[in-house]
Amino acid sequence: MATIIDGKALAAKVRERAAAEVAELGGRGISCGLAVVLVGDDQASATYVRSKLRDCEQCGIRSFDYKLPAETSQEELMELIGRLNADEDVTGILVQMPLPAHLDTERVVAAIDPNKDVDGFHPMNMGRLVRGLEGLRPCTPAGIMEMLDEYEIDPAGKNAVIVGRSSIVGKPMAFMLLARNATISVAHSRTDPHELARICQSADILVAACGVPKMIKGPWVKPGATVIDVGMDRDEAGKLCGDVDFDSAELVAGAITPVPGGVGPMTRAMLMSNVVLAAKLQHGL
Numbered sequence: 110m111a112t113i114i115d116g117k118a119l120a121a122k123v124r125e126r127a128a129a130e131v132a133e134l135g136g137r138g139i140s141c142g143l144a145v146v147l148v149g150d151d152q153a154s155a156t157y158v159r160s161k162l163r164d165c166e167q168c169g170i171r172s173f174d175y176k177l178p179a180e181t182s183q184e185e186l187m188e189l190i191g192r193l194n195a196d197e198d199v200t201g202i203l204v205q206m207p208l209p210a211h212l213d214t215e216r217v218v219a220a221i222d223p224n225k226d227v228d229g230f231h232p233m234n235m236g237r238l239v240r241g242l243e244g245l246r247p248c249t250p251a252g253i254m255e256m257l258d259e260y261e262i263d264p265a266g267k268n269a270v271i272v273g274r275s276s277i278v279g280k281p282m283a284f285m286l287l288a289r290n291a292t293i294s295v296a297h298s299r300t301d302p303h304e305l306a307r308i309c310q311s312a313d314i315l316v317a318a319c320g321v322p323k324m325i326k327g328p329w330v331k332p333g334a335t336v337i338d339v340g341m342d343r344d345e346a347g348k349l350c351g352d353v354d355f356d357s358a359e360l361v362a363g364a365i366t367p368v369p370g371g372v373g374p375m376t377r378a379m380l381m382s383n384v385v386l387a388a389k390l391q392h393g394l
């Protein structure tokens with residue numbers, strides 16, 4: 110049976126660490142403030158935003174909540190970001206994704222001050238990641254790296270396969286594992302489907318981030334591999350599940366993350382960590 114990687118427990122530790130740092134910064138006259146921008150009425154996004162605001166409260170981080178209607182124009186959103194960039198009380202800015210289709214995500218991301226970009230999505234922060242420089246990292250892959258470290262799974266010299274090439278998870282994950290000396294393969298929607306099982310079977314570390322419910326089955330998993338499930342899907346019965354068929358994969362894997370209770374809580378916790386890091390960077394610490 111595989112070790113179940115407990116994202117919820119580790120997230121609580123990460124939040125505690127962030128709260129202690131927030132208090133320490135406060136003692137030095139440095140306060141942390143996170144602006145959270147939600148455009149539209151996507152229910153899942155609204156739930157994630159509520160949790161982020163709760164996390165801020167728990168960590169002693171001031172939060173600024175912006176809920177904008179779905180028909181918000183690009184100019185209105187850019188104007189708000191400009192104001193948040195200039196606001197000294199706001200040390201972190203997060204725009205919840207996905208944005209409504211009429212908005213240009215790339216323009217929005219690029220408008221955020223890179224030093225306040227607690228999502229790590231800005232081209233400058235992505236560029237720093239690619240070049241192996243320190244900086245703000247996207248929360249989901251950063252949380253996965255924390256989980257690997259906590260469970261003493263060293264990526265060095267291992268074959269890592271990432272299924273999915275999104276800018277939020279797949280691409281930054283590839284560079285973070287590369288920075289830790291793993292050998293990387295990225296499979297995606299245009300990968301030959303007949304090759305996919307074989308590619309996954311080569312993985313010592315398999316990160317599933319393709320958004321297809323239970324796509325990765327036990328026989329695709331190398332015995333003893335670490336399986337990280339980023340999926341946030343619904344099964345035929347409408348129940349929350351991941352991109353991995355947990356029941357069959359767990360029998361083969363060495364370690365595996367559950368859904369819920371794995372990567373999701375760590376995504377939230379790493380945001381708190383990034384808010385602290387952004388405040389420190391802004392004060393040259």
Ligand SMILES: Nc1nc2c(c(=O)[nH]1)N[C@@H](CN(C=O)c1ccc(C(=O)N[C@@H](CCC(=O)O)C(=O)O)cc1)CN2
Nearest residue numbers: 157204205206207228248249369370371373374376377
């Ligand atoms: N600006 C951003 N947008 C989005 C990000 C992001 O990192 N930055 N990531 C995802 C959504 N997300 C955070 O925003 C997120 C998703 C899921 C969870 C989580 O804790 N999931 C729970 C289950 C929740 C449920 O019951 O529905 C779990 O896995 O245990 C946290 C954060 C896309 N957008």
